[in-house]
Amino acid sequence: NYIPEEVVQAVSEFASNHGYEIGYSNHFAIHSTSDVFTKAFDLDQTILCSQKKEIDVSKLYGLTKLYLWGDRDTFENEAELAKIEHHWLREKLCVIEHFHKDEGIQVLEKLLGLTSEDMIAFGDDINDITMFDHCKVSVAMGNSNEETRKHATYITSHIDEDGILKACLDLNLISKEDL
Numbered sequence: 001n002y003i004p005e006e007v008v009q010a011v012s013e014f015a016s017n018h019g020y021e022i023g024y025s026n027h028f029a030i031h032s033t034s035d036v037f038t039k040a041f042d043l044d045q046t047i048l049c050s051q052k053k054e055i056d057v058s059k060l061y062g063l064t065k066l067y068l069w070g071d072r073d074t075f076e077n078e079a080e081l082a083k084i085e086h087h088w089l090r091e092k093l094c095v096i097e098h099f100h101k102d103e104g105i106q107v108l109e110k111l112l113g114l115t116s117e118d119m120i121a122f123g124d125d126i127n128d129i130t131m132f133d134h135c136k137v138s139v140a141m142g143n144s145n146e147e148t149r150k151h152a153t154y155i156t157s158h159i160d161e162d163g164i165l166k167a168c169l170d171l172n173l174i175s176k177e178d179l
Contacts, residue, residue, distance in 0.1 A: 001098040003063045007084055011066050011096060012057065014081055020070030024055060026062050031055050036069045040093055066096040087126050101131035120171070122164060124148065139167045 008024070015022035023032040029048040030037045038049040057063075068075065069092050076082050086096045105119055121131040124141040125148055132138035132151040140152035141159045149155055156167035168174045 001064075001100070001103065003066060003096065003098065007096070008057060008063055008066065010081065011068070011084070014075070014078060015068060015070070018070060018074055020068045020075075022069075023049070023067035024057055024060050024063055025065035025067065026060050027064065030065075030067055031060055032067075034069070037067055040069070040090065064097060068094040068096070070094075089125075095127075097127060101128060102134035103130075105131055105134050120173070122167070124159065137171065139164075139171075 012022060014020070021032065021034040021036045023030040023034075023037040025031070029050040030041070031050045031052060033052060033055060035049075035051050038051060041047040041049060072088060072091070072094070075086075075094060084096055085098065086094050088094050101121075101123075105116070105121070109115060109119070116134050117136045119135040120137040120139065121128065121135040122139045122141070123129075123131060124144040126145065128138075128140075128144075128148060129151045132140075132148070132153075137154065138152045140149045140155045141163045142155065142157045142161065143159055143163075144152070144155075154167060154171065156170070157163040169176065
């Protein structure tokens with residue numbers, strides 16, 4: 001789901017007024033006028049960051065996430081902004097996105113004729129909780145936070161330690177012979 005235009009506008013104004021760096025993410029990249037997001041995601045090669053002198057947000061179709069780099073307390077003390085669905089990946093890195101991954105699961109159920117009993121969810125952060133609560137089996141990665149783990153039916157190893165593979169083996173989704 002895309003972030004509503006009024007949320008993008010409010011967060012953009014907040015960032016401008018408080019000196020926060022902002023990144024606008026669509027399905028292609030995080031677009032920013034700063035290199036802070038490139039540096040923040042340097043180790044994650046799956047995230048493409050685009051740095052430009054100016055950004056025309058109206059030309060970035062389908063924003064799925066907003067990234068803010070700044071002081072957590074200042075953001076959390078803005079009553080209207082604190083109501084917006086968000087989570088903090090790092091001390092100064094806030095992600096604003098639509099948290100309802102269960103809606104995506106429901107689309108798959110309809111398309112494939114499945115129920116929540118047939119579904120298994122894998123995740124590692126609070127944005128996965130709605131999906132976890134919807135599926136019969138939910139797997140939290142070893143690198144997940146405590147709140148996410150509370151909603152999981154199974155906790156596996158860290159993502160960098162073949163956590164998905166270990167969970168698939170333990171849950172009998174695959175066998176060693178399949179490897």
